[in-house]
Amino acid sequence: MTATATGPRPRDRVLLGAAGGLAAALLVVLALRLPSGSPLGVEDNGDGYRLFCGAGLTPLTADGYASWRGGWTTDFAVGPPTCPGPVPSSALVITRITTWFAGDTWSPAILGWTYAVLVGMVVGLGAWAASAAGRRQALVVAVPALPLAAATFSRFFVSTYSEPAGLLGSLTTAVGVAAVLVTRREHRAARVVALVLTAAGGLVATTAKVAYVPVLAAAVLVCALTAVGVRRPRRVGPALAVVTALLAVAPVVDALERQQQFYAAVNAHNLVFTTVLLEVGPSATAPLGLPPDAARLTGNGYFNGPPRPDGVPWWEGAILGRPAETRAAALVLLAEHPTAAARAVGVGLQATTLADLPYLDSLPASPANPSAPSGHPGWAGARQPDLAQVLDATRRPPWLPSALVVVALLAAATARWQGAAGRWSLAAGLAASTALALVVVAVAGDGYFEVFKHVWLAAYLLALAGLCLLGAAATALVTAMRSRRRRV
Incomplete structure (x- = not known):
């Protein structure tokens, strides 16, 4: 990520942005097999209802349910909302x-096309901003x-979960950060666009699921530390x-209050018995x-596990009360x-090595299949x-994500001594x-x-x-080779 002294002409920058956006959208379309009769998606595990009920969608299946059908439900009837309090999420919007x-009939496949267009718009804007530093620099937003390109991530775009909006937000923030890193403070318009992408991505991710608030924190940090302009370079970014x-305050507080209202006992049980x-x-x-x-309940979750001890005074007091x-x-x-916390x-x-989530099927389900009671x-x-x-059972190295985090943090800590690779x-x-x-x-x-x-989503960021x-x-290798040639 290096910057050049002069960038391409304005018309060429627009063309670079359009080409980059089109390529990114096409990447998603092909990864999801959207033009085919059997696009890839994600089976509903029961969470989908909390979102699609607020959009007025009713599964057109034999039993009226969309979860655990051996695939994702392809058709929904469109009408008024079917629940009084749907989960607040940018994915719902x-x-x-x-x-x-x-x-009258809706399919999650239309979400796949919509997210493909949104990805293209984000990457296109990022490419335009990054191209202020040069044509090659525009490629960093790719x-x-x-x-x-891997269905592991893109298939969530064809689903009724909140996760796809979190992925879109994280992608947007990452594209904005890439454009910030290749441009300089004198590229005022480009950096403003890059920072707007960074901030907007953090908002979209955090309002998709409140658990994605670290993406917002990263976006705010980048904005606060980025200089824009030469005369008063520190005002735009911090503002x-x-x-x-x-x-973000209001939606985050609302989401936390809703989580506490509906899932406080669930979260407490799962934290205590599956982890602590x-x-x-x-x-x-x-x-x-x-x-x-x-x-005796160690390892048992609130859902999908052995029966809960309903009626037992200590459980109802500590968990429900x-x-x-x-x-x-x-x-x-x-x-x-701390040792136990580190293991947790x-x-x-380690769970990020299994981000393909094979227990949630990718292909469309038959509407005649009955809904199963629960998952694995x-x-x-x-x-x-x-x-x-x-x-x-995974064949992937369980230590790889932890090692990747350590290496990345060490690399960032020594970035100032790495030259262009920093x-x-x-x-x-x-x-x-x-x-x-x-x-x-x-x-x-x-x-x-x-x-x-x-x-x-953490698996996407680790990738x-x-x-x-x-x-x-x-970059370090190319720089070393060029330096060696100069000496020769």
Whole structure:
């Protein structure tokens, strides 16, 4: 990520942006097989209803359900909202807009086309901004889009989850950061566009799911530290950072209050029994205000696992009666046992190696198939030793994500001494630290329950960090070769 003294002509920059946007949109279209009769998507695990009910969508299936059908539901009837309080999400906004053009029947495939267009617009704007530093520099915005060539990430665009909006937001922030890193402060218009992309991406991601707030934090940090203009270079970036943070306050608070209202007991149970008791051991029952007998539930999630102890006084008191206090005590206990906390974060990072989520089928389901009652308890993180078996069965190195985070952070810490490769290292460090924060939030929020899906966005950012490290290595190699030739 280096900058040249002069950039291309304005017309050429527009053409570069248009070409980059078209290429990115086409990449998503081909990855999802949208022109075919069987595009790739993601099977609903039950979470989809919380979003599509607010868009007025009803599954056109034999039993009226969309979850666990051996594939994703292809057709929905369009009407008024079917639930009083849908999950607040930027993904819901996008879904509602697509229903305006769907007539009486709607398919998630239209979301795939919509997200492809949005990806193209983001990459196109980023390419235009980055091209202020030169034609070759415009290519850096392709790096955040490259992981979308894998169905692992792009297939979520054909789904009724909130995750696709989180991915779009993270991509937008990454494209903005790439444009910031290749331009200079005198490229005022280009940097303003790049910072707007960075900030907008953070807002879209965080309002998709409140657990994605680390993306917003990264976006605000970049805006606050970026100089725009020569005469008063520090005003625009920090001002945009403040505005972005203020815009995020209301939706983040609303999302947290909703989470506390509907899922406080669920989150407390999952954190205590799938993670804290598992990693700290049976001795953790006393600090949590639980009897020793509670250790029998170790490894069991709230959903998809063995039956909950409904009617048992200690469970109903600690989990249903005071979930916030129990969850706070669990987090304090993890802080007091850093080894256990490190193991928990390590499990979350290892789960990113299985971001393809094979337990959620990719192909369309037959509308005649009945809806199954639940998913796989191992993949759902709802029962031990099933979760451990899933983690152990992967052929991918379990240590790779942790090693990637360490290398990226070290590279970012030494970026000032790396010359032209330093900007790539900074990008790698930002992506890796954001991914790590996403993992921490996921594990602290809901334990190991649905951990593979909860760290899925972190897997995208780790893939991006890996690509940036490759860019740093290639830049350093080219620089060394050029220096050697000069000496010869």
